[in-house]
Amino acid sequence: MAPIRRGHTGKPCLALFMLIAMLYFAAPESIDICRDCSCVGTLLHVSCRGVFRLGAQLKHTFEDVAFRGLDLNVPQSTLSPDLFQNRTGIIYLNLRGNGLKCIDDGMFTILHQMKYLTLSRNALTAIPVFHNLTSLQELYLVSNNIRSLGSNLKAHAPKLKLLLLDHNRITFVQGDHFPEELESLGLSFNRMTSIDGGSLSGLLQLQKVDLTGNLISQISSGSFLLPGLKTVILNENRIREIFKDTFNPELDKLHLNSNRLSGLGNISGIPSLKGLYVSYQREVIKLQEIPLLENLIELTITVESSPDLADGIARILTKMPRLQILSVVEGKMDYTAIGAYFINISILEEYNDNSNRVYPTQLINLRYQESGLVELPQVFAPSMIVLYVPGNLLVELKLKDLTKLYPRLHTIDLSNNRIRVLSSCGVSGVSHPLKVLILKGNKLWLFSAWRCGNGFKILTNLLTLNLDDNSLSYLERELIPRSSSDQAPFRTSVSAGDNRLICDCHQRWLVKLEDSINFVNTKCSAPEGHAGKPLSDLLKDGFPCPLSVSEEQACTISNNSEILVQCPAASYPFPDISWALAESGFDFNETLSVDHQMEDLEVVAGSLVVKLDSRRLYVDEEEMNISLTCRAISEGDTLDINVLVHIEFINVDETGEYSNLSVQCHPSVKESGRKLLQPITASTEDIGLTENLTGWALGDAKSCLRSANGTLIAVMVGITCFVYYVLT
Missing domain, CATH: 2.60.40 (Immunoglobulin-like)
Incomplete structure (x- = not known):
């Protein structure tokens, strides 16, 4: 008779657990830092995250170990005042995300060589009192609960160049609270309601200030009249008016997106301005009212469809000769009454008082988003590299436009239009340098292919083709880059995700392209045996397919x-x-x-x-x-x-x-x-x-369509063939 097995009491497991705990707490305080922490570059930089249980233990961990940088992550722990005793060589210290509510006044006194200190994502309610941080250059205090600034920084961190106080609760700042050598100041997403002449006074070295996402409704004259100031960011505030003599005349970039401006007249007092960003105002700013700034290189603006829209854009392009980047975003657009408003070469000629030639612009980047375009902007831009026209009403991509208007274009984004037709008509014997073609979210469908010959004989340099989210059932031979005998092989990445691809034998011709075309984000939806499989995997397996x-x-x-x-x-x-x-x-x-x-x-x-x-x-x-x-x-x-x-x-x-x-x-x-x-x-x-x-296959439907004579007959036969194909 087999012996009776008694119930397990669990006592051996409990004893083993207690033994392990005793050994753990009895371990020597001097911990092997490269065993418990990650070390980068022969202990030049040490990262210790969640290794230690108590702040007091950290003191002994660093003894006799030479390093210059330290990432310390000890959530909810208390840092010992003598934590960094004898660690005078530390240059970089990261205490981000430790939940610290306060820091002892003498914590960093010994670190007089430290240049970079990160205290972001803690729970500090005030800037710690720093003593003797005479070498500190960058201080990060993002995402705390700081409500006000003291004079501590100016007294004890005189060489500070960068100070980030974003995402706090600051309501007021005074220039004499900051070190005089400060060059970059981040105060975004705080609770300030106004800026006056004293807010940044005395900061003669300041080059950039970010006040995004505050509650600022008023900016007094002289608020940003600092001689070294080059960039001011005031996005997402409540500003209604820009007063005269508010900004440094030598300012380079001014960001005023998402405010409540109705005009920009006083910006004309900044003649050296190179970047102006004024999109998404409560009231649409008329293009005709934008000050003509001869040095402007980049302009972002929200417009409203109107009969004079094209004239306004032409005025900008012709009267601002250095403009290289133009981003036009539609504000209040009524799709039921939308018209075709686009940049037209003839209008440019009119504004330039020269109808004998095509006026070339200096644009290198044009963003014309959700603005009701029915064709590509008809503006000659020989230097343009990037063209974004998503969310418009284009139904056809004409390579003739690319070769005629944008001969050096590198990237074109045509996503979320209504493109059904790809046309190479009127173009021959040329090669275009386009490398990225984005046709995501269009209306390419079952029989989509190039008209007037394979367009990829022109787009011989294409590296990326995005066909995601169309209505493709098959990838036709004329839709995928294929090299002819007189071309170098393509090396193109093709994405065709979110289509309902039928991976039957009609697609097996793609096996020949496996070495030159890389299919990414492309899966089959049918037939049953291939549904959900990546197309690239089928190609590697020789593309097995049913009869x-x-x-x-x-x-x-x-x-x-x-x-x-x-x-x-x-x-x-x-x-x-x-x-x-x-x-x-x-x-x-x-x-x-x-x-x-x-x-x-x-x-x-x-x-x-x-x-x-x-x-x-x-x-x-x-x-x-x-x-x-x-x-x-x-x-x-x-x-x-x-x-x-x-x-x-x-x-x-x-x-x-x-x-x-x-x-x-x-x-x-x-x-x-x-x-x-x-x-x-x-x-x-x-x-x-x-x-x-x-039932009839795709080839039968196509043969049936080709055999029909006459437009009406062809349409009727096409519908009949397609319905028969679906039903059977």
Whole structure:
């Protein structure tokens, strides 16, 4: 009898836990810093995060270890006043995210060589009292609870160059609280309501101040009249008016986005201004009222659709000759009554008083977002590198515009337009340097391809093509970069995510591009076996696919005397093919005068060769049809396809001889229940009933469309073909 197993009491586990705890707390205080912390560059920089339990232990950790930088993360711990005893060599100290509410006055006294101190993301309510930080150059106090500033910094950190106090609760600042050598000051997202002449007084070295996201509604004259000031950021405030003599005349950049301005007249007093950012005001600023600043290089503005919009933009481009970056964003746009307002070359000529030439602008970056454009901005920009026109109403991409207007363009973003058509019409024999083409969120669909030839023969330098979020079911040969024989191979990254791609055998041609095209963010949605799989994985596996009707041309002519008929079946692994005469076809013996029934039919590597000998071929008509059926078998699946061979005899004389011929093949899937005739193979077994029948494939719909004559008929046939394809 097996011994009875007693219940486990858990006492051994408890004893083991207590032993480990005793050993842990009995461990020596001197901890191996490279075992418990991460060290970078032979102890020049040490990062200790969550390693220690008590602040008192930290003191001994650093003994006899030489390092210059320290990241210390000890949340909710208390830092010992003598923590940095004998650590005079520290230059960089990061105490970010420790939850510190206060810091002992003498904590950093010994660190007189320290240049960079980070105390962000703590709970400090006041700037700590620093003693003897005579070398400190950068101090980060972002995201604390600081409400006011004292004079401590000016007295004990006289060489401070950068001070960041963003995301605190400061309501008031005075210039004499800051070190005189301060060059950059961050006060964004505090609670200040006004700025006056004393707020920054005495800061003669100050170059940049950021006051974004406060509650500022008033700025007094002289507030920013500092001789060294180059950048002022006042975004997201409540400013209604700019007073005269508010800013340094030598100011470089002024940010006033998201305020309540209605005019910019007094900005004309800043003649050296190079960057002006005034988008998203409560009231739309009229372009005609923007001061003409000859030195302006970059302008960001929000506009409202109006009949004089194009004139206003033309005025800016012609009267500000140094402008390189223009960002135009639509403010209040009514899509029910939107017009086509875009920059037009003829208007530029009018403003420039020169109608004999195209006026070139100096733009290198143009952002024209959600502004109702129906075509690309018609402005000649020979230096433009980046063009952003997302969220407009374009329905066609014309390469002619790129080559004519933007000959050096590097990146174009056309996302979220309505583009259905890609056109290379009117362009030949040129190569454009475009490297990034973004067509995300457009209307490219089932039959989308380049008009007037493969546009990638022009875009030979393309590195990135984004086709995400369109209505693509197939990636057509003309839609993906393919190198011709006279081109260097493409090295393009193609993204086609958020489409409903059907990864059947129609897409297997992509295997040939695997070395030159990198598909990213591109997954299949069908057929069932491939749904959810990355396209790149299928290509690496050779693109296995089930039986379907191929789009490849099924008939070719050789030496005007042979017709090679290929079975239009596609699969991988490749299918086994057999042939038979269809029931409704012509009798070969009656239609073609041949000596023997099988002499002019031969199966070669799965293809059927029809041999035609003009010396013994006599025809009563100038054209005829031959109906054949091929059976394809792959991986246990069977597909029977009817192939209608249409032969047209050219220059037939009265004796029935011809000098030339043309041939077309029209495939269709064999209907259910049709019984096949004797196969044209060495075997004489019946093929039997058709199995695994499918509906018309994409190739059938396309052939059907191409065969329709006349616009109305083509539309009706197209609709019929598409509906039949979907239903079956």
